[in-house]
Amino acid sequence: MPVGSDSGWYVNLEAEKQRDHLGVTSVDWHLDLRVSPDFVVTWKDEDEAAAAVQTEYLRERDLEAARETGQAIARDPEGFVDAIGHWEGFRPAPGLDRPLALPDGWDAPASG
Template sequence: MRSVLLRYLYHDGAPQAAFPMRVVEDDGDRVVAWLAPDTEIMYWALPGGADPRSLPLDARFSAPLTTARRRWQGGGVLRAVPLDEPFQVVHFWNEKGDFAGWYINLEAPKHRAGDRIDSVDWHLDLWISPDREPTWKDIDEAEAALAAGHITRDELATAWRQGNDIIHNLADWPAPIGDWRSFTPPPRWEPLPLPSDWAS
């Protein structure tokens, strides 16, 4: 089974995060991929390796930011990534295997080169429960990122617009990304290694 590396970049092009995943479906417009539990990933970090969310919100984006190695915690997740759209959808299941909800990551339309998919995270997120109740997430963090120049006003406006468009069309959800609530990965799908050239 083919793999893909989903990466997030800071606005200056420096790497922010990287997730090696197994491709479930790829139709050229949308990639659906599985991130296994305990996968080695790269994730945004302070220079000493600490999580930026350990800082107060008003200091979170004023310190230099880099990336550091982590392990994906909790259960595996399925990511549906529409390449030309300003969002992706992360599917979560609970410990019993019951579908827990959709996490909408609002982000830049993707740039794809081979098995690499790059985007920029806009920090504003949306949670949709299994019964299609929406909840905005990380509003304060998105505003802090805007104030510090990590996202632009136009990007944040696009994030709000896209999130509201999803909310206003929840009667048809999850038609735009496919219904993956019953997905189960094959048992042989162990965590993929992080490529040595993940940053290039």
């Protein structure tokens, strides 16, 4: 997608983040939505979510929660976008339209 184009909103459905002794954790429900600029909602990754349940990576009740959340958004996509904010006029700073280059060794185990 070219910089400056409005492709709508991508909604990543996931569990509410929880803080515990390990830090912050969340579960990606694998099921996602796309809301087009004219507020048409389409489901994404239904096959991925079903596979995650089959492999027991995702619990059935989590997939049900994802569907309920997505259905609530789909009932009023304009209200959802109003709640999260309109970004149609956003443009990245000059030079940010190319991929970030990570430095060599960024993924090496920490020494020490």
